Amino acid sequence: MAAIGYGRVSSTGQDLTVQLQALKAAGCTIVRAEKVSGTSTQGRAELASILEFIREGDELVVTRVDRLARSIGDLQDIVRALKARGATLRATEQPIDTSTAAGKCFLDMLGVFAEFETNLRRERQMEGIAKAKAAGVYKGRPATIDPEKVRELRAQGMGASEIAKALKIGRASVYRALDGQAS
Template sequence: MKVGYARVSTTGQDLDTQLAKLEGMGCEKVFQEKVSGKTADNRTQLAAMLDFVREGDCVVACKLDRLARSVLDLNTIAKRLQEKGVDLIVLDQNIDTTTPTGRLLFNMLGSIAEFERDLINERTAEGRKAAVAKGVKMGRKPSLTEKKKEEMLTEAESWEGSKGELAKKYGVTRATLYRALSEKI
């Protein structure tokens, strides 16, 4: 049985092209998901597909990076498929693990996919560092303005209810209130 696997990283992307290719290859069942490929841990449909396939089946993916973005994950997936007696075909890179050449190509392209991921992470880190140097604030915006924070801290001194009630009044969590109180000390 041919079993397809399709993945896109974000909800804004669309699976239609991959699904059409997999259908064209005669995949009888297709597992699909919209989730980051950074690690295989959070990919429920990948796990379901790996559990589903049986000896003699063939997993078909459109691109190698749809299956995994690290050599470690790729090798783990390939080993699991091999242990189950399942072949792998990657359409866009013409990989067919039933041949020695296909296995070599599979490992080479897996290394390139990991290298590409590392470059993306490096460029992202550089961009983040440059933005911080220009004064761009990273992360969440504060839950309270400084003025509201001061009001809350002043009110906390004479507050007779629970800290949870005071936090709720200002629309913050108790942890935020306690953090503000500890900063004041």
């Protein structure tokens, strides 16, 4: 039986040190960590690796459930994958025991709160963007495509695919730039 630790932070500016120390102190012989969003399991190579090699009797250890998943659906999928392999889940900072009905209920409640927190953060972000736009402060991401260059190449007789290849952009971007011109 191995205790396998998993640590995660969302951005490169955040630090994993505290999580990694807690996981080692919890007896984890293997610790995997990554800096990637927890809103989805997509693109989380370290988590996928753990779920692939975890064996019967092993235990996946995290510091908190929100380090594992930010949506109740993803959390339940992970727990089902662990159960299918005969493994369990433990959080060092939360009393989780997936072998009891109460423990499963508590785990699901923590998952719901993690998802709720993500949704609140997204709402606040959208409100902030709307306020900034109304104040004329938010301009969005700077343009990476020069529409004038697209129109120039089109006038030279190049097709959309050729323009896209020449400028290293997508064909849809070429069409958007051409739609923006006065006909």
